[in-house]
Amino acid sequence: MRAVDIIAKKRDGEELTSEEIRFFVHGYTRGEIPDYQAAAWLMAVYLRGMTERETRDLTLAMAQSGEMMDLSDVAPIVVDKHSSGGVGDKVTLVVAPVVAACGVPVGKMTGRGLGFTGGTVDKLESIPGFRTDLSADEFRAQLAQIGLVVTGQSANLAPADRKLYALRDATATVSSLPLIVSSIMSKKLAGGAHAILLDIKVGSGAFMKTVEEASRLAEAMVRLGQELGRRMAALISDMNQPLGWAVGNALEVREAIDVLHEGGPDDLREHCLVVAAEMLTLAGRVANPVEGMEMAKRVIANGNAWQKFRALVEAQGGDVRFVDDPDRLPRARYVESVPAPADGYVQRIDAAQIGMAVVDLGGGREKKEDPIDHSVGVVVHHKVGDLVQKGTPLVTLHANDRVRLERARQRVLAAHIIGSEPVPPLPLFYKKIA
Amino acid sequence: MRAVDIIAKKRDGEELTSEEIRFFVHGYTRGEIPDYQAAAWLMAVYLRGMTERETRDLTLAMAQSGEMMDLSDVAPIVVDKHSSGGVGDKVTLVVAPVVAACGVPVGKMTGRGLGFTGGTVDKLESIPGFRTDLSADEFRAQLAQIGLVVTGQSANLAPADRKLYALRDATATVSSLPLIVSSIMSKKLAGGAHAILLDIKVGSGAFMKTVEEASRLAEAMVRLGQELGRRMAALISDMNQPLGWAVGNALEVREAIDVLHEGGPDDLREHCLVVAAEMLTLAGRVANPVEGMEMAKRVIANGNAWQKFRALVEAQGGDVRFVDDPDRLPRARYVESVPAPADGYVQRIDAAQIGMAVVDLGGGREKKEDPIDHSVGVVVHHKVGDLVQKGTPLVTLHANDRVRLERARQRVLAAHIIGSEPVPPLPLFYKKIA
Numbered sequence: 012m013r014a015v016d017i018i019a020k021k022r023d024g025e026e027l028t029s030e031e032i033r034f035f036v037h038g039y040t041r042g043e044i045p046d047y048q049a050a051a052w053l054m055a056v057y058l059r060g061m062t063e064r065e066t067r068d069l070t071l072a073m074a075q076s077g078e079m080m081d082l083s084d085v086a087p088i089v090v091d092k093h094s095s096g097g098v099g100d101k102v103t104l105v106v107a108p109v110v111a112a113c114g115v116p117v118g119k120m121t122g123r124g125l126g127f128t129g130g131t132v133d134k135l136e137s138i139p140g141f142r143t144d145l146s147a148d149e150f151r152a153q154l155a156q157i158g159l160v161v162t163g164q165s166a167n168l169a170p171a172d173r174k175l176y177a178l179r180d181a182t183a184t185v186s187s188l189p190l191i192v193s194s195i196m197s198k199k200l201a202g203g204a205h206a207i208l209l210d211i212k213v214g215s216g217a218f219m220k221t222v223e224e225a226s227r228l229a230e231a232m233v234r235l236g237q238e239l240g241r242r243m244a245a246l247i248s249d250m251n252q253p254l255g256w257a258v259g260n261a262l263e264v265r266e267a268i269d270v271l272h273e274g275g276p277d278d279l280r281e282h283c284l285v286v287a288a289e290m291l292t293l294a295g296r297v298a299n300p301v302e303g304m305e306m307a308k309r310v311i312a313n314g315n316a317w318q319k320f321r322a323l324v325e326a327q328g329g330d331v332r333f334v335d336d337p338d339r340l341p342r343a344r345y346v347e348s349v350p351a352p353a354d355g356y357v358q359r360i361d362a363a364q365i366g367m368a369v370v371d372l373g374g375g376r377e378k379k380e381d382p383i384d385h386s387v388g389v390v391v392h393h394k395v396g397d398l399v400q401k402g403t404p405l406v407t408l409h410a411n412d413r414v415r416l417e418r419a420r421q422r423v424l425a426a427h428i429i430g431s432e433p434v435p436p437l438p439l440f441y442k443k444i445a
Numbered sequence: 446m447r448a449v450d451i452i453a454k455k456r457d458g459e460e461l462t463s464e465e466i467r468f469f470v471h472g473y474t475r476g477e478i479p480d481y482q483a484a485a486w487l488m489a490v491y492l493r494g495m496t497e498r499e500t501r502d503l504t505l506a507m508a509q510s511g512e513m514m515d516l517s518d519v520a521p522i523v524v525d526k527h528s529s530g531g532v533g534d535k536v537t538l539v540v541a542p543v544v545a546a547c548g549v550p551v552g553k554m555t556g557r558g559l560g561f562t563g564g565t566v567d568k569l570e571s572i573p574g575f576r577t578d579l580s581a582d583e584f585r586a587q588l589a590q591i592g593l594v595v596t597g598q599s600a601n602l603a604p605a606d607r608k609l610y611a612l613r614d615a616t617a618t619v620s621s622l623p624l625i626v627s628s629i630m631s632k633k634l635a636g637g638a639h640a641i642l643l644d645i646k647v648g649s650g651a652f653m654k655t656v657e658e659a660s661r662l663a664e665a666m667v668r669l670g671q672e673l674g675r676r677m678a679a680l681i682s683d684m685n686q687p688l689g690w691a692v693g694n695a696l697e698v699r700e701a702i703d704v705l706h707e708g709g710p711d712d713l714r715e716h717c718l719v720v721a722a723e724m725l726t727l728a729g730r731v732a733n734p735v736e737g738m739e740m741a742k743r744v745i746a747n748g749n750a751w752q753k754f755r756a757l758v759e760a761q762g763g764d765v766r767f768v769d770d771p772d773r774l775p776r777a778r779y780v781e782s783v784p785a786p787a788d789g790y791v792q793r794i795d796a797a798q799i800g801m802a803v804v805d806l807g808g809g810r811e812k813k814e815d816p817i818d819h820s821v822g823v824v825v826h827h828k829v830g831d832l833v834q835k836g837t838p839l840v841t842l843h844a845n846d847r848v849r850l851e852r853a854r855q856r857v858l859a860a861h862i863i864g865s866e867p868v869p870p871l872p873l874f875y876k877k878i879a
Contacts, residue, residue: 019617022491047484051616054488057456182485183453 014038014048021055029068036072040171046178053175053184061189067235069189073197076171080147080203085155086116088242090294091204092286093195095228096128098216098366099253103131103161104267105283106290108319111159112310113287115294118154120164120202124375124383127216127366129260132163133375137261137340137385141329157322168201177379186218192231199236206242206293209233210286213441214251216362222247222441229444242293244445246286249437252360252395255279259374259388259409261340268337271317278394282439284308289443341386343409345416351405355429357397364426365389368419372410387411389423396436399429448478448486455489463502470506474605480612487609487618495623501669503623507631510605514581514637519589520550524728525638526720527629529662530562532650532800533687537565537595538701539717540724542753545593546744547721549728552588554598554636558809558817561650561800563694566597567809571695571774571819575763591756602635620652626665633670640676640727643667644720647875648685650796656681656875663878676727678879680720683871686794686829689713693808693822693843695774702771705751712828716873718742723877775820777843779850785839789863791831798860799823802853806844821845823857830870833863 017031038044082089107117124130132143143163153160179185211229219225229245236243255276257266269275288303297303310316333339373384390407406423410416451465472478516523541551558564566577577597587594645663653659663679670677689710691700703709722737731737744750767773807818824841840857844850
């Protein structure tokens with residue numbers, strides 16, 4: 012078997028065999044197939060597509076390129092969630108302790124932010140001492156002990172994905188359905204969870220711009236996971252405005268803590284309860300999402316979810332004094348509010364622009380190796396549909412640099428469209444796929 | 446400008462600007478754009494194609510990636526020819542001295558063989574001492590002195606093509622019209638010839654399998670050359686059987702010498718006269734190909750073409766005793782004839798199989814770095830349409846290894862289809878494009 016023949020076959024739109032896909036993925040992972048051959052193959056896959064069978068084989072080959080975790084001896088059902096990435100998406104910080112507090116073990120590996128989307132790993136690292144580089148053994152041990160782990164992606168899981176993802180980024184082959192599906196699902200399969208809830212974002216602040224596009228992706232992943240023996244469901248959720256109010260790492264941790272204390276923004280709380288309810292249902296802990304929602308509300312109200320979050324921080328080396336008193340979390344030097352420039356209804360908030368404003372403040376990264384300033388960010392005070400009064404605070408900026416603060420001011424103002432026509436609020440979810 | 450955006454634009458089927466093409470080609474040549482980005486771009490070009498304008502810009506950018514020879518001070522019109530590669534194609538060895546003997550300077554850079562097709566550089570290296578690595582200065586000096594140069598491709602000419610060609614070979618992006626056109630024409634443009642005759646082969650022993658395909662390629666190159674100020678014409682010629690009788694390096698040199706002495710196979714002589722006539726017409730030395738044919742015949746008959754060939758060998762360091770007495774050229778240890786297995790008409794000779802038999806005997810290469818045995822080869826004794834008698838010689842094999850000889854015997858027998866139905870001879874040419 013030769014790599015060049017496999018490239019030619021895909022180039023000509025033919026279906027690759029399981030053996031050919033395995034040969035290519037494993038050869039590339041081991042460095043026997045060079046980057047340039049993988050790059051040509053990725054472009055051929057991008058332009059010619061893959062059948063469901065090929066996508067499944069690709070996902071399996073990528074999952075099997077490294078260690079495959081088996082969590083069955085830790086717990087009969089371990090649940091995981093995956094978000095396709097958004098602006099202000101701190102859902103994992105709330106949902107993981109809520110579900111774990113309901114008695115369902117949550118073992119989650121998560122990513123760093125890139126571009127306008129934030130990453131849960133970066134957010135957790137706002138908490139001094141918090142470790143996100145657990146080994147596989149530490150992962151298992153902590154999952155067994157407290158039923159909750161949220162850590163960074165292990166280098167041993169799906170190494171093919173790491174190599175291919177870096178290459179896709181440099182070769183304009185990111186936005187391909189089979190490549191996105193296999194990238195996400197190979198990591199999830201290797202991570203060992205038995206039930207996986209997908210939270211696929213759609214809108215200006217997401218990679219997917221339409222509900223149709225997001226649904227196709229979600230359906231492909233749900234089907235693939237189910238065929239490989241996982242319990243799967245997907246929510247298609249709105250990302251046309253930031254989720255909650257806060258965008259920026261420490262600011263989002265604070266907001267998540269508020270929700271765990273029965274506070275925080277309504278949209279975020281509601282979003283988290285729905286996701287938690289679906290995860291509890293998938294795991295078989297409750298009969299349906301209505302019961303799941305009740306149980307989730309209960310563990311927030313009785314403080315168990317908060318205690319679980321605190322246990323998570325403690326187990327991973329974080330200093331709990333910083334979450335017990337969130338005022339101690341990293342704070343920016345300049346905190347300034349931006350007044351609404353006019354009376355009217357908030358008709359649009361460009362979530363990607365808000366995300367990019369935070370990146371520019373130093374709170375995100377344009378390139379993988381960029382450092383992160385955990386203290387900076389943007390807090391929006393209104394959602395689409397709200398009526399605002401000229402001169403009242405529209406947004407609060409948290410910055411450590413005056414020049415950047417001024418740039419962020421321009422950017423967040425441009426991101427808000429205020430008009431005299433009333434508009435309805437945006438939905439939280441568009442549909443569920445199971 | 447970023448390479449990844451240029452890849453994305455071509456991926457989406459958009460037309461690249463001249464600046465984008467130049468940025469990509471020159472960045473790649475200088476090593477600033479890595480192989481993997483070039484590989485993804487090549488696959489996008491392969492699958493999305495290029496407009497004529499893009500192909501022209503690509504050709505120019507590749508030509509301008511290195512030295513551009515200007516031969517105007519050497520002679521007002523320097524003529525070159527290009528063959529798309531075939532089996533038994535020793536036309537340059539005859540035509541170049543013929544045209545030069547007619548008073549039109551011929552400056553030609555040529556390639557080595559790869560796969561089933563031979564290369565003129567390999568053939569000339571059968572002559573002990575013959576140098577095919579002339580510098581640009583040597584090229585110019587010899588062209589001025591004797592009006593004839595045939596050497597290998599200079600490393601300084603179109604270095605982008607060298608890099609891109611190696612990458613195309615490894616990434617299944619060879620057979621793309623814009624990439625083939627730009628590869629050939631960038632070298633021709635950089636080589637400095639004012640008039641270029643293309644000999645595009647079509648058939649089982651060529652890269653192009655149909656006249657339509659070959660015509661499209663020829664038309665694209667003729668148009669492009671003309672737009673860039675070159676005099677251009679193309680012949681679409683047959684390559685469904687070997688050209689002439691001999692296939693193999695020293696054997697082909699002998700056969701070319703025979704033609705220069707008014708001998709050799711009819712098809713080869715006729716092919717060479719037509720190509721020479723077109724080159725003389727393109728150069729303006731004669732008013733039309735009929736006059737060109739007369740002049741070419743004359744310089745063969747009066748020995749001037751042969752003297753020019755001899756001068757070429759001498760100027761490039763070759764030992765003329767080996768061409769004065771071709772029996773001294775490298776000879777194989779075993780020379781065995783293969784008898785016709787049946788009475789009948791030769792209905793088909795698979796030229797690619799004959800070429801591969803010679804490669805297997807050691808006379809060609811499967812990989813660029815393989816060494817060449819100049820002595821070995823295959824001599825066919827019949828052309829398609831000939832009536833053969835069982836037991837009379839069909840082919841003569843020249844080999845240095847008995848095992849390989851037996852393999853070649855099987856292969857050349859399988860390459861000949863003999864049947865009772867008479868078939869017409871194959872044409873030499875299908876059409877001319879100017």
